[in-house]
Amino acid sequence: MSTPTRLALQPAVTARPLTGFEQTLAGGTLQRVEAKEFVFVEGDAASHVYRVETGAVALFRVLADGRRQIVGFAYPGDLIGLGTEGEHVMNAQAIKPTRLRSLPVSGLHRILAQDPSLGFKLYQAIARELASARDLMLTTGQRSATERLVSFLLAFSRRNARIGQDPTAFELPMTRADIGDFLGLTIETVSRTFTKLKTMGLIELPHSNQVKLVDVSALKSLADGDDQDL
Amino acid sequence: MSTPTRLALQPAVTARPLTGFEQTLAGGTLQRVEAKEFVFVEGDAASHVYRVETGAVALFRVLADGRRQIVGFAYPGDLIGLGTEGEHVMNAQAIKPTRLRSLPVSGLHRILAQDPSLGFKLYQAIARELASARDLMLTTGQRSATERLVSFLLAFSRRNARIGQDPTAFELPMTRADIGDFLGLTIETVSRTFTKLKTMGLIELPHSNQVKLVDVSALKSLADGDDQDL
DNA sequence: CGGAACATTGACCCATGTCAAGTGTCGTGG
């Protein structure tokens, strides 16, 4: 699990941008985290909230026997560390070189006192987070490896569309192992499923981390069920 | 899926009691729902928040091919309908005769204006909800049928302990099908796993819905990984 | 150039899904 270079602290929760909160956070401290460095680990005191500026962070828990469940990835604009008070229940580890802006929770409380509407905004932010957690449950719950991986790729595509980037070609910041631990599959199954989609002509893989969606509608019908955010 | 007797409306989210909010809700309208009746369905306008007084409610989504993913059960004291604005993304169906107290969302907003701290309370309530959704992901993600079912039973046990009831004997309000759709297993696997636990002498099943935990520590070690709330 | 980390591929096996009876249990109507 590599060197847990702890950096800071707070309960784990991703969330979409949060206007109003934004300005405040803009004043926060900017920090760099190398790939594989931890932002915080389970049990750390929950003292800061972070916004990812560049890079990507994985949020996960580890079971007693070492299996790892990634509960989400945080990309630029996402918040991590929102959630419980007290101790972190989650680990947050950068999966590539990442810049974060942090705000101490104490500061958050100060702002809350000044701007009462912030509480409601936090509530909305975390509600969105909950929705995406439930989407993952849906994805993970009773679907086949192919359905899971395709849902994952389509979620990526949607995210790209939202931020104005090419929804049919993107670079995956995470390894097969990360994807597997996110979707509840093994590395091998993830790999085989990628190969299968490639063979079916639905995607192309110029490099193992670069995905091109060739037949989006076929992919959509493969994903079948609902699936939304992730 | 039986008669969808719609009753009311709001996005789906369970949550633990919520002091302060409590009094307000106490003034809400009390209503009865029969087993299998719907409190709200996907697509309904999200107009009310409910607190379960007695009974139990299942929250679920349905995939295109008919598979059903239950994302949570709401028991007495739990709130449902907190979450998104707009339309429900979830179905809420009583699994036994249930009494609910409801508060229109408009009322919620009015109170929010008067009591700004409520926003933060809502935030905390939903954060707890998120934590339990993530626990379910953990349970569902990469664990065996036995681990899943045992985690489920232990979560029930913990809930009972919390509300001052016997943590070693309880009645399950839901069917095997419900449990299966919650844990991502088939009815048959759920049934077989119950039988297996019984054969191993870890539980007793006086009736199929009545569970007695005989060897809790053995069960705990079977559940292995973390698991918390559910 | 060499080694480490990641990814792919193959062969095999097992847990769980699927299909199909069969067995309670409960409520209703005769």
Added chain:
DNA sequence: CCACGACACTTGACATGGGTCAATGTTCCG
């Protein structure tokens, strides 16, 4: 009070998707 039907649960036999173990390929970086 019994008989029937509906439903939920259990159990068995079989099929299969994906996990496991192992070998090989590829990419990247020192």
